[in-house]
Amino acid sequence: MAKPVLVVMGVSGSGKSTVGAAIAGRLRVPYEDADDLHPPANIEKMTAGIALDDDDRFPWLEAVGDWLARHAERGGVMSCSALKRKYRDQLRRHHPEVTFLHLQGTREVIARRQASRPGHFMPASLLDSQFKTLEPLEDDEAGIVIDVDQPVDKIVEEYAERTGA
Numbered sequence: 176m177a178k179p180v181l182v183v184m185g186v187s188g189s190g191k192s193t194v195g196a197a198i199a200g201r202l203r204v205p206y207e208d209a210d211d212l213h214p215p216a217n218i219e220k221m222t223a224g225i226a227l228d229d230d231d232r233f234p235w236l237e238a239v240g241d242w243l244a245r246h247a248e249r250g251g252v253m254s255c256s257a258l259k260r261k262y263r264d265q266l267r268r269h270h271p272e273v274t275f276l277h278l279q280g281t282r283e284v285i286a287r288r289q290a291s292r293p294g295h296f297m298p299a300s301l302l303d304s305q306f307k308t309l310e311p312l313e314d315d316e317a318g319i320v321i322d323v324d325q326p327v328d329k330i331v332e333e334y335a336e337r338t339g340a
Contacts (some may be wrong), residue, residue, distance in 0.1 A: 178204050178250025179340065180243050180270055184257035185278035186305035188289035190323050190330070191254035194278060197331045199252035202340055209255035212238040226304040236262055240269030247272070258308045263316065275318030276334055282306055284324045 179202070183195040192208050199206030213221075217231050239255050247270050257263050257275065267273055280288075286302060312318045321333050334340065 178202055180246055180250055180273045181252045181276060182257055182273055183254045183276045186285055186309055188285045189278040189280055191278060193327055194330050195252045195254035197327055198334055201331055204250035204252060206252045207242055209239045209253055236265045240266045243270040243273055259310045275312055277312050277320045278323045279320050280323040
């Protein structure tokens with residue numbers, strides 16, 4: 176059975192990195208955090224509390240898409256916010272078989288999670304802009320939604336049960 180190319184998506188603080196790494200470990204495939212692919216200018220903007228615009232995101236999403244394409248045959252897991260449908264479409268242009276796991280939570284749950292990770296370049300002040308930007312997965316998009324308000328091992332187990340991974 177072919178291993179999936181998966182994007183773990185959601186707003187900042189939803190647990191994308193932790194869950195993505197755990198799923199990659201379970202599947203025994205490479206893992207990458209899209210945050211590590213941001214150009215320095217994007218990190219500077221976010222650190223300053225300035226939300227990225229589409230012009231900022233385009234080259235970053237191209238780098239993410241290139242990584243997904245390179246892992247098409249052996250599988251891989253990428254954590255990436257992928258908040259808008261058009262961003263996910265951009266990633267699918269690189270690898271049409273990519274699937275998405277949307278880690279969904281309320282603003283209160285995500286804010287609590289963000290408060291527990293001081294020093295991250297994405298300040299909690301941008302949380303509202305993340306929720307405003309978020310376009311949930313649509314019915315025609317390959318993917319599933321899982322509630323983040325549970326332990327990581329339960330999220331990974333739910334993912335595995337629902338996908339047969």
